[in-house]
Amino acid sequence: MKRREFLAAAAGATAAIGAPGILRAQPAPIRIGEINSYTAQPAFTLPYRNGWQLAAEEVNAAGGVLGRKIEVISRDDGGKPEDAVRLANELLANEKVDALCGTFLSNTGLAVSAFSKQNKKFFLAAEPLSDAVTWSQGHRYCFRLRASTYMQAAMLVEEAAKLPAKKWALVSPNYEYGQSAVKWFKELLKAKRPDVEFVVEQFPALGKIDAGATVQALAAANPEAIFNATFGPDLTNLVRQGNTRGLFEQRAVVSLLTGEPEYLDPLKDETPEGWIVTGYPWEAIDTAAHTTFRTAYQKRFNDYPRLGSVVGYQTIKAMAAIIAKAGDVDSEKLVDAARGISMDSPFGPLTFRAIDHQATMGAYVGKTALKGGKGVMIDWRYADGAKYLPDDATVKTLRPDAG
């Protein structure tokens, strides 16, 4: 590292004279720094990368933004928040990016958000669901695209409240996302249905569920319904053991994220039927905006889009829209432009709210079913995120600098 810099310094004189001339031949591209957990969470992030690549290509094919191409410089944080901070630093100092975006896990998202606050650099959090991103730790420079844990829990509570069940079991991965999903689900459901009680809670370690024992512990409490927030391998194992042990028979299940193809598809013919889930029925959404996206995606990658693809795609589309509106890449102007901006997305129109910088991108709520040996979502509807956020007065209590 040191030597490389030394050589660079030694050779610096020639480079400094030669390089700018070449670069000025055409307007320099707008540089967007992107960080995500590609090696740690590949099931979500690899389709996500396809998504943003497609968006960048589309933006550039249409002539770019402000007459300049956009260039996405991407980094893998390996799932470690401290590495994400270092890479944000590298993107800013070495790659001279104009803005930052990305991240998957809540802790990496919050870490990069804190970095963006310190450095006054625009940051669009793509996927981290933590409510803290836009509320308790929210600040001027950070925006979030994806519907938060609160919003998705609220969507499911709406359905859960209609069920006759009174005795609920809860199972969720033991980290921030799972803890706050459970917290909001209990709080919001209790507000709508004071008669419900929560008879058992299970918090398996993320990625390490002991599915047999967990299923048995849930069954022992004999609940009438189950709320699940596990996903990925934990969900797959929970479903397999639950099916074998009959946990889901005669019981309603309400399940966060399970309808996303990333997590639904591995279940194949074991997909339990009739679960109420949030997700993404990619085959069935036939709005013009979504059909265009799906066709382009399938043509480009010869694969179907996952939810990650939509998030990646819309992240870069949103960046382009914000830069276009700002007319500049200065972070202060980007923030001003992003507050309240509306745009189209494959899911329909969305707005980045001025009050808490949360996008109103929603999610699809429906039921799982088996079709031709694989899981699909049926009876689904689009839940617009705008309808599942608390009122402004509440947001102001949740977010210190709201307004």
Place this chain on the structure above:
Amino acid sequence: MDIVVVQFLTGLASASSLFLVASGLSIIFGVSRIVNFAHGSFYMLGAYLAWTLVERLPYGPLGFWGGIVGAAAIVALLGLVMEFVLLRRIYRAPELFQLLATFGVVLIVQDATLWLWGPQDLLGPRAPGLRGAVTILGQRFPQYDLLLIFIGPVVLALLWLLFTRTRWGTLVRAATQDREMVGALGVDQKLLFTTVFMLGSFLAGLGGALQLPRESVNLQMDLTIITDAFVVVVVGGMGSLGGAFLAALLIGVLHAFGIVVFPKITLVLIFLVMAVVLVLRPYGLMGRKPGPVAATVGLVTPLIGPTPRALVWLGLVAGALLVLAPLFVGDYTLTILSEMAILALFAASLHFMMGPGGMASFGHAAYFGLGAYAAALLMRQLGLGMPLGLIAAPLAGAAFGLLFGWFCVRLSGVYLAMLTLAFAQICWSVAFQWVELTGGDNGLLNILPSGWAQTRQGFYWLALVLSIAGILLLRWLIRTPFGHALRAARDNPLRAEAVGMAVGRLQWAGFAVAASFAGFAGGLYAYFKGSVFPTFISIPRSVDALLMVLLGGVDTLAGPIVGAVVYTGLHEQLMSLTDYWRAILGLIIVVLVVAFPQGLAGQARDWWLARNGGRA
């Protein structure tokens, strides 16, 4: 009552799976003394290969079981290749050094698996004839899990027969007790090691393949199983199959009941069990105390003399260049240099324990993280800034070093290392779980240094000066009578005792010193990153420190510095350059390990000595 019975059976089924993997690890360790991190990778490969084979073969008992055994056999062949190509070249290296090579293999396998099978979880078919459940006391229990409950004891019995009724087994047991003697008696050790490694890999592959009808096949399987398997081996007593079986039962069953009573305990239960067992029985449930001879087997580490004049000059020039670095390098390079400086101090603190102290630690990140949390909490809870934070960090490290060290120094070798890991995991789970105080996995943010150190240059100079001061202090300590006494205790505890040294006290003090310097590095790191996360205490960070020390060379003073710089530099450069950074980093580690079995600094010293005529 019915739940108790079914939960007990569920625990037994998990225990069988654990035992299969742990038995392979135990056999390999017993004979070759290799701490094989790649064992988890073989488990994962077993599951993936079984998935592929079973999907391809016609569905039926023959296709299914043929696929399972076939997958395990392929994994055994991969084990053969690894032993033949890699490990055979480095058996003579210092203790634990092979761990570095196996870690390289872990990284390579991770990327290869992603590349071959894709990112999505795979759910294999269920076992033919065992798809459903049986009803036991009104509760349903999977038929396949019943089969698993039997497979564990059957494998144990087969291994027992193999080890007691065949000549090969007798040789393996003999080698487990005293491999030098077995070699002296004319037994072909190479063949023995290769076959043992194959058997161990076969068991890992079988363990993974047998999970197919129970669980999804995914990319996290390797790291999920490897720590659990180590815990089982150590709790049972290293090299003892019966012990491993007992430990697997204990952990499997406790786990099944634990989550009913304390649902959040899954994070830490297995480490709590290990800590309790090792405190009560220092060599595991059925392990035997290794004879005093074992301590001096291996290389005689060279004495540490005064630093050669040329090295002093080199250090001074490097130091001067580093101090002037902000004049001619960019901001980001300064960030990397700061990180290297802090991690070099962290690695040096582990080296103090491992090298002169002779106590390897798999949980050194505990003190690093505790120092970081101490600094962060002072700022968060009491509003105290960096100067006090940097005083509190080493104190926190030392305090916990004294506490944990008191238990650890009664043990030795891998047992000691695993007990440090247990304590580290307990600290990690507290940091992770105590959300009100520590912010849980979201960590504590905005831990800013004092005003003058908030610029990159300012912090760089701070980190550089304090890290170099810390490292020099450690080097000085190694040369004091205390340091010499520590080395005496390491090289021959019996003689050290005989001349009146309190070996236990010495090691305890050494442990606490190392912990306090790690805590200091952690405190610096907290202000450097501006945040603290449970990952600061997690296993990967402990492993990183271990890799740095081993890569640099454990028996040189410059080793940890060289190791920290090279490892951090490689890691950072590769992560920015390529998606396949894990595979490339793994390959580089493997090549370095084979080329420089004394570590990088160790090799440099050997060259220097060879050229200048051996003044040690």
